[in-house]
Amino acid sequence: QVQLVESGGGLVQAGGRLTLSCAASGNIFVINAMGWYRQVSGKERELVAAIEPRGSTYYADSVKGRFTISRDNAKNTLYLQMNSLKPEDTAMYYCAASGPGATIKNPYNYWGQGTQVTVSS
Secondary structure, three states, X not given: OEEEEEEOOEXXXXXXXXXXXXXXXXOHHHOOOEEEEEXXXXXXXXXXXXXXXXXXXXXXXXXXXXXXXXXXXXXXEEEEEEOOOOHHHOEEEEEEEOOOOOOOOOOOOEEOOOEEEEEEO
């Protein structure tokens, strides 16, 4: 099993920056890709950014040029650096990982508990 714990969420002013962290533990060697999702109540969840084992990355168009996903293997930690934050970035952010048991329907089968990010205007 893999456990994911997010931290770093909070309240930030528009135009500011915030960095989220996701600490992975357990059988981390089964992890394939990792990513960050966000969800606003009443709306579908959105894949914000993802990183594959070899380091290739993906970003949603809405965050390109503002967010950066990275990982520190020594600390078993995934990061999401968010710059130039906008009120529309306000959401619950979830760390996710792909491993054994992942399917096309559910490509990310390990999830953190979520951390709230609120951007004030």
